[in-house]
Amino acid sequence: MRLRRRRPDAGPPGTVDVAASGDVPTAPPFLEVKVAGERVLLVRTPAGLAAFGAACPHLGQPLKRGELDGTTLTCRHHRHRYDVTDGTCVWPGPGDDGLVLLEAGETDGRVWVRPPTGRG
Template identity: 40%
Template sequence: MDDTFSPVLAVADLPEGRMIAVMVGGRRVLLVRVDGEVRAYDNRCPHRAWPLERGTLVGGVLTCANHRYTFDVATGRGIDPGDCHLVALPCRVDGGTVEVAAGG
C-alpha cells in the first residue's frame, strides 16, 4: 500500500460522533470521529462488501445496514460477530486537515 498521505477533509467538517465517506486515490474511505479521534476504514463491510456509510454510528459502534454486523470504530474490531474486522487505513490530522494513505 502506498503510504503517501492525501488531504481529504478539514477536521472541523467531521463532527464528533459522525462518519463520512470520501474518495482517496480511487478508493472509497469511511472516516469516523469518536472521542476526538479520527480514524479511516475501507468503506466496505468485510462481510459482504456493503457500503459502511449506509450504516449507523452510535457512540463508538458502527452497525452495517446490510446484515447488522457491528464494529468498534476505536479499534476496527468486530463486536458481533467478533471475528469480522474493519480494514483500517493510515490516517492523521495535520494542521486541521484529515489526511489518509489509502494506496491506489
C-alpha cells in the same frame, strides 16, 4: 461526494489531504472520500478520528449510514458491528472479517489519510 482541494503539505510525507477537520461527522451520514482510488469513510468518535474502507466486510454493503455508538459502528444492512478503533468485528464475533483501518490524522485543520499499502 464533494470535490476537495488537496494540499500536498497537509500531513506527513506519503499521505493525502482529504478534508477539512470540521467536515468529519460524529453521526451518519459519514464522510466518504477517495484515497488512491479506494472509497474510505471518515468518522469522528470519542476516541478520535477513524478512517476505514467504506464497504462492510460482511457482504460489501455501504457503511456511510451506519449507526455509531461510542466507537462501535453497526452496518444497517445485516447488523454486523465493528470497533472503529481497531477494526475488529464485535458482532457476530471475532471470526468474521474486520474493518481495514487506515492511518489518519489532522494537521492545521485538515485531515490526511495514508493510502493503503502499495497504493498512492
